[in-house]
Amino acid sequence: MDERDTALDRAHRHATTWLHALASRPVPPQATVDDVVDSLGTDLPDGPTPAGDVVDLLATACGPGLTAMPSGRFYGMVIGGSHPAALAADWLTSAWDQNSALRSVTPAHTAVEDVTSAWLLDLLGLPATGAVGFVTGATTANFTALAAARTQVLRRAGWDVRRDGLTGAPRVRVLVGAERHESVDLALSYLGLGAPEVVAADDQGRISSAALTEALEAGPGATRAGDAPAPTVVVLQAGNVHSGAFDPFAEAVDVAHRHGAWVHVDGAFGLFAAASPAHRHLVAGYERADSWATDAHKTLNVPYDCGLAIVADPAPLRAAMGMHGDYLIQSDAGDPLDKVPELSRRGRAFPVWAVLRALGRSGVADLVDGFARHATAFADGVATIDGARVLHDVVFTQVCASFGDDARTREVVRRVLADGTAWMSGSRWHDEAVLRISVSSWATTDDDVRASLDALRRAADV
Numbered sequence: 001m002d003e004r005d006t007a008l009d010r011a012h013r014h015a016t017t018w019l020h021a022l023a024s025r026p027v028p029p030q031a032t033v034d035d036v037v038d039s040l041g042t043d044l045p046d047g048p049t050p051a052g053d054v055v056d057l058l059a060t061a062c063g064p065g066l067t068a069m070p071s072g073r074f075y076g077m078v079i080g081g082s083h084p085a086a087l088a089a090d091w092l093t094s095a096w097d098q099n100s101a102l103r104s105v106t107p108a109h110t111a112v113e114d115v116t117s118a119w120l121l122d123l124l125g126l127p128a129t130g131a132v133g134f135v136t137g138a139t140t141a142n143f144t145a146l147a148a149a150r151t152q153v154l155r156r157a158g159w160d161v162r163r164d165g166l167t168g169a170p171r172v173r174v175l176v177g178a179e180r181h182e183s184v185d186l187a188l189s190y191l192g193l194g195a196p197e198v199v200a201a202d203d204q205g206r207i208s209s210a211a212l213t214e215a216l217e218a219g220p221g222a223t224r225a226g227d228a229p230a231p232t233v234v235v236l237q238a239g240n241v242h243s244g245a246f247d248p249f250a251e252a253v254d255v256a257h258r259h260g261a262w263v264h265v266d267g268a269f270g271l272f273a274a275a276s277p278a279h280r281h282l283v284a285g286y287e288r289a290d291s292w293a294t295d296a297h298k299t300l301n302v303p304y305d306c307g308l309a310i311v312a313d314p315a316p317l318r319a320a321m322g323m324h325g326d327y328l329i330q331s332d333a334g335d336p337l338d339k340v341p342e343l344s345r346r347g348r349a350f351p352v353w354a355v356l357r358a359l360g361r362s363g364v365a366d367l368v369d370g371f372a373r374h375a376t377a378f379a380d381g382v383a384t385i386d387g388a389r390v391l392h393d394v395v396f397t398q399v400c401a402s403f404g405d406d407a408r409t410r411e412v413v414r415r416v417l418a419d420g421t422a423w424m425s426g427s428r429w430h431d432e433a434v435l436r437i438s439v440s441s442w443a444t445t446d447d448d449v450r451a452s453l454d455a456l457r458r459a460a461d462v
């Protein structure tokens with residue numbers, strides 16, 4: 001074996017050891033940052049170390065400091081597992097090491113990206129002519145799609161933002177629901193659009209379409225006949241991180257379009273509701289929006305980092321993200337680099353193709369339905385705990401509960417993490433401390449849910 005084979009062989013063994021240990025190891029990490037630094041050592045060696053030994057040191061030192069995120073009992077934030085086909089394809093992606101920016105230079109990746117994009121648009125019920133950019137995550141997907149939005153609404157107002165920048169440009173109004181994800185604000189900040197106008201949300205966290213209508217009608221110059229519409233973007237949400245709720249797309253998209261707005265949907269984990277016949281009703285009408293952002297590394301269970309920026313009309317996306325370099329070998333058909341902010345990037349479509357090819361249409365629906373079924377089982381279980389309350393309708397994969405007062409809820413979160421059977425995060429929602437449960441992994445079984453509920457009952461015995 002040469003050095004490379006040895007290193008890969010050891011990495012493979014460490015990986016399978018880790019994956020097999022997920023069934024029995026505690027979900028929270030068993031070491032602190034300082035512990036891991038101590039095990040790694042801090043001196044940069046003066047000379048070389050064989051690659052296989054480096055892999056051994058990395059795996060041994062990091063093992064105790066890893067959180068069992070791919071376990072079936074991790075329910076923190078919104079963390080997707082890694083489907084076996086996607087994980088294996090991700091290994092190949094690294095071995096192949098394709099810089100996937102250009103159509104003609106890496107035809108294998110471009111072919112896979114084209115096929116995967118068509119599959120995604122079909123599964124999600126989105127316009128078949130849409131463009132799909134493979135980016136790092138939903139934050140960047142929001143940024144990418146909103147860059148297309150900015151370009152287009154300003155172009156309609158007679159302003160070329162690519163050429164002339166934002167200085168002196170007409171003001172772009174951006175309206176968001178009170179419970180949008182913070183990454184939307186970050187994306188708007190990257191784009192120089194400032195803080196958005198916030199529209200009230202209802203008790204489930206859904207934007208109020210009445211409040212949205214009122215805000216749009218109150219807007220500058222929006223309704224005078226003959227005027228170009230004021231440049232306006234409305235950001236809606238498919239999947240609230242606390243309640244899992246979906247914005248009322250049908251009404252909200254209609255009213256936004258009546259006012260000439262571009263409608264963007266942040267569906268980092270919720271967009272895939274569209275791939276399930278049982279949950280598709282949650283996104284009814286969302287297909288008439290102009291752009292969508294989602295993650296492949298959440299509901300679709302692709303390893304980090306993979307998000308998808310989808311724009312119905314490819315032209316404004318290309319206008320915002322396309323570039324030309326004399327040394328690049330660019331294609332008339334358009335290149336993958338035209339749809340994303342990066343130039344060089346890994347072959348992100350390979351693992352997405354693999355998970356879709358492995359699951360098929362019914363498998364993706366089953367994956368989504370399984371998360372929702374487990375979330376409902378959690379909600380039913382929590383409701384039987386003395387003093388515990390689920391704070392919203394459970395429509396998808398998220399459950400938020402209170403255990404009476406803030407102090408007790410925080411104590412339950414602390415105790416369930418100390419128990420180690422499962423990982424659930426604390427948060428604040430509607431001015432209350434809450435325990436959040438997010439079901440997002442193919443690996444979660446009925447037994448995992450039972451064991452995790454038992455752990456939660458023990459933790460709540462205070």
Ligand SMILES: *Cc1c(COP(=O)(O)O)cnc(C)c1O
Nearest residue numbers: 078137138139181183268269295
């Ligand atoms: C997770 C999430 C994001 C951010 O996604 P990243 O992949 O972490 O960048 C945005 N919006 C919503 C609704 C999310 O759940």
